[in-house]
Amino acid sequence: MIRVEDVRVEYESKRVLSGIDLVIGPGEFVSLVGQTGCGKSTLLRLILAEETPSSGRVLVEGVERRQPDRHSGYVPQKYSLFPDKTVLDNITFGLEVSQFGLLAPFQPGYWKARKKFRAQALDYVRTVGLHESDAGKYPHQLSGGMQQRVAIAQALIMQPKILLMDEAFSALDPGTRSGMQRLIKKIWRETCTTILFVTHNTREAISLSTRIIALAKSNVEGQGSTVALDMPIPDPLPESEITDLIHHIEERTQPMPALKKGNTEPDYVVLQAPRA
């Protein structure tokens, strides 16, 4: 559960976020949409605890965190992999350091555990649709799409409570992008991980998530549940229906009412089906 309470962020008197209130429930797949510079990534960094708000607070699992930790998985748009490590080493890195620390190779039981980690990592390599032969490659030997697949595996192997994806597919070509969208949706269905997906692409948000939160002018302009559209969203979504949906969401989304303290239910506007 993520709770954002009356959060404001200002950089040298420039307001980036003003009075944001949000609740994201467990297992939700929420997309944060909005134009460049509207504060989407700032909001994600606040939830990640990479940044602290000027006022207000952000609670993840009921705790106000001081710095990013392993409760959250993170897949950025770029630099998502460690360039000096192979695919397998990138995926096992989290398991190694979280269990054995800085001097992992010198810790008792490390080498035995390492074999297990690598076997586990190979499972994830296959889960994200990569071939076992890619396991020994370095990030620069992989395409952009393959790199993002590894980044997802790297985050998922830690079994995070929430997965934060910051424009994770923005740099990919359309074909690779739709493949990645199918993959993340499949993973979400299988793992029920809470996902917060930042994108400036409304179509992508609609086709992926259960709820869309639209940011504009430093605030939440509207939000709506795509689940509540009461229609199965075909995958991939036909072009004509995407346009209908965007119009529909834009018409129906309304400013979100302020959260009441102690309210644990998400306060979002439920949309009606686009076609009666």
Added chain:
Amino acid sequence: MSVLAIHAHPGRMTAWILSWLLFITGITAYFYTAQARHRENPDDRVTPTLAQMGQAFLDAALKPAQEEQANEAASQSLAARFLDSMLWKDTKATGRRFFYSMALLLPTVLIGLHMAVFPYIGAFLLRFFLFFDKIIALSLLPILFIAFGIDELSKVMLIVIGVAPTIILDSFNLTKGVPNEQIVKGFTLGAGDFTIAYRIILKQIWPRVLNSIRLNLKAVMLFLFAGEMIASTDGLAYRIALLRRHMGMDTIIPYVLWVALLLFLVDLSMRVLNRRLHPWFQA
């Protein structure tokens, strides 16, 4: 197409010839001048001929450093004679100082790393090293001789003081250049501060740091030569300074080329090592 066009690429053979042209011109010009001067004055010492330089180099490389050992040397193998020679003894003395300095310079990388990773350390040290970097190390030489004496320590300290701030600030900048996403990613994977510093950042900047050290090899040698020329009883620079007094150009020129060759080999081995140790690094 004009040869000065951006898209005018020389062919392989042309590029090869062009790359050697200045060497050939320089060598030709030298020997032409040497011949001309020797025609005018057969005892000219300013521009020795190839034969004179070859003989002087062989003497330096194969004759024993001590005159009294000359008779024994004749019966020894070439390798044994080289190990007794003046050239080898000078090379060994300079090499020892060079490697002590490098051993002291490597840990300075960690200072730059910590300054960039931990803001408190950065706040404490950055201004100091920025100022320190502007001090001309050679101007400190008299102070070093007074403080540490004229032995090895002052020469090694001169190199460290001269080059360390550059390496520290380079490591600092390289660390700052690591994308923040990598640090955040590290935290989300359960890594602590020091794990991120050493296992994510240091490993990523290390090949670039090695490159930076490689590019500073000339500065290291410059300070080393300055120290040896002023106060030393052995070493390649000491020998060059000594021979200058006797106008021993026939030995000085081969010595200069020997130093260049050694530095080239150190540079090459560092490059090869860097490539072998960091196959992922392409720069």
